[in-house]
Amino acid sequence: MSFQYQILAQQIVQKIYSGELETGQRLSSLRQFAQQQSISLNTAKNCYELLEAQGHIFVKNKSGYFVQAVKKQTVAVPSHPDFISRPREVSHLDLQIEILEAAIASDVVHLGSIQLSPNLIPVDALRRSIQRALKHSKPEDFLYSERQGHQHLREALSTHWAEDGFFISSEDIYITNGCMPALSVILQSLTQVGDSVIIPTPNFNGQLQLLAALKRRIIEIPANTNGFDLERLEQAMQNSGAKVCLLTANFQNPLGFCLSNTEKEHIAKLAAKYQCYVIEDDIYSECSFSANRPLPIKYWDQDGFVVLCSSISKSLSPSYRVGWLCISPRLKHLRSKIFVQNVAVNTPLQLGLADLIYSRAYRQHLNALHPILMNQVEQYRQFIIQAFYGVDVRLNQPQGGYSLWLQFPESIDGLEMYYFAQAQGINIVPGKVFGEDDRYRNCIRLNAGHELSDEIQQAIMVLANWTRSKLGIPD
Template sequence: MALYKTLAQHFIDDIQAQRLPVGSRLPALRAMAKQHQVSMTTATKTYDYLQQTGWIYAQPQSGYFVANQIETTSFPSLDIKSIEQRDPKRFAPLNGYNPASSLFSPLGTSMISPSLQPSVALQRNIKRVTRRAGNHLFQYPETQGDQGLRKALAEHLRHYNLAFSAADFVITNGCIDAVRLAVESVTKEGDTIAISSPCFSGLLDLLSALSRKVIEIPIHDNGLDLDHLETLLQQGLIKASLFSTSNMNPTGMTLPIEQKQALAKLAAQYQTPMIEDDVYFELGHQKQQSLPAKYWDKEGFVIWCGSFSKTLAAGLRLGWCLPGRYLSSYLNQHALTSFGVNGLIQTCLAEFINTGEYRSHVNRIRTVLNQHIHSYQQFLIEHLPSNAKISAPQGGIVLWVQIPSLNALQLEKEANKQGIDIRSGACFSTHDFYHDCFRINCGWPLENTGDKYSTYQQLIRLCELINSSTKP
């Protein structure tokens, strides 16, 4: 066993024996290295391993602390007996699945804090590109996307053992645009698409706007109900499927490798396209990233969509797609609805990837977001009712919470009155099933700055609302 794992096991033994109780502070890195006579590299690896396996969590400027052990939580799943073809327009909440809020607070929208964005590096990068830019930047961009960016993206993904060529990619205006083009390329109005339950609210709004029907496939503890999906495929009831597979929004779940393989196999077997919304692909908290279903797609039936919005900056509105065998129809649809994607932004992103700055940034924020998730979990465990169920994601930036007897839609309204933006379970399904669930974003640091608008203070007020509304 590696030295850092041996040392980590020493801490785990102390935690399990309660010699290190929950909430207790661990020695600082330098002190720990000196105490155990190891290098700083080994000490850092030890604490990284303990964080990744959920034994400890870090508080910025405060140190490392013993975490409550959050085991994989079993959430209720949609009853298969109630599954039916549905028109999402008919079952949308009053303001849509992803209502436009009149306010903004960090707990609502799934995104990283501006403090985590590499603003200075990006600005430096943009200045460098514009100084040497030729006239081609001011012409209509290629429909498929800047070749330099497609080459940079292909090279970047090779670090994850994903072998694609620049010719496989299409650059889009964000991930939701990539998904829209995929839906329009392989289905028509009135067609039925299989989605997960719960499903990201933005996808439900998109399918509603595109006049597609949906059938929700339940998510259980071990992933999607693939038996039911295959039954629908056998019966020819769906024209396509649309699933997230890694660090899913809102549950944070990542499908097991076996399920991702099975999804690719089912798509090929029944020659039915699967659209893979993988916007959180690079935000796994482990150093070894989970592969997408696209990795096992040998016949091109998986349409893989991604973006820089969640990893870098939402305002860039830059995404990408590997349409597989649907490349021609995808490009035709792209040309009909867009004259391409901003050339300057594409060139700047290619430069940012090629210099290695993007990879360094992603590696850094994965660790930080892991710390955020643990901090939010600890806070919620301490402040919510004892029967609250809190998700334990291995990646992404959101937590899914269920509290029996909670009216989450009413909670959302009351929270909005206090300037707190959250998403109730009603946003994530056409069924009235997740009424006691809500989702919060963990992309902002949980710091008690004393400011009443800080994330910490907003979470305090949210927990007070919940506790008062769920009292017997």
């Protein structure tokens, strides 16, 4: 758990990286900073000393504290191939399952599965919320739970989102056991076995695994670090016969892009125009690097063709299995089908999350998390660039979230690197499972959700040394 001075320091770092605080700009004096933040002078002093030790600010004798120049090493972003979009089966299901099982092993360095460090989870606040929820629960809360989800949590979520600028009625929210179950329920409700689903690639391998397990086909459209091809999306909606697409607009995994509001509004209009439902996986939206949460495509959905799915697995804890899907009145006829497909969610957990939201502890957690993630992801990027010196490595620049996408020269096989890493007790995910036709064979995805510890630095160095040896580059 971070101390207050550390949280404040991370917020200042965020302002430096975003340009809100410019190089050479003078900061408030310690006394002014303490008054502005309503903190003690000692806390203010600890904050500034930490920033100075990290090299973000410097002190001039008798003049005060000033912003240090940001020293970043730059590297090219990954390139992405164009390809023909056509319906096809999802391949590599056995490999997908193997990678999923390896990612949750306890005896590996976790650079594979995208998850937050336990140190970033507000365990004490969660414990207090669950205890309060149990203390104030009603007798009926211990019977079979409502299939749609507890009203208290649905109202809490609706209120929480309203603070971020968009409104979804509690009556349109269905609580699930996480985001993937939400996606599974709505995919089975809107499509049948053999139907095609439009997706951008490279695409989250867990979604591809789900589509393969449900025996749905895919129609891929090209994506890159700036987003995905909206013209190709429209062509697929218009000509492919697919009636569903599965998209992530905010901090997509693995590329980390965030679409503009104009692009999101355009997608909502395309969905209505072609009556092609958009299933929006918005699981990373609360993992922004800024204080403002980006709006979902659902915000511009005037005709009811967008279904919002998400959970708190990436912003709070992957083990807290509570997610949701949000449908419009247009899809009310699916209510009974959703109830049949959905599994009732643990009521105490629902009430605990509702308490966490209403007590403001969840909002406080998010406010503290945003600058920490931004700084942590940049630390990973800078260390990776240094570790792979001499290698033509390309690396994404996420706008939020904490997945890193690395592209190597063509002679490097990401799957071969995956098996080598496994033998060394290191978990990564090879690019092969993020799309078809081996387009991303020379790519890997890494998790930057854990602190950049000595163990993780050493693991990255092991990968870098292996890569150099394959390329014949001396250490």
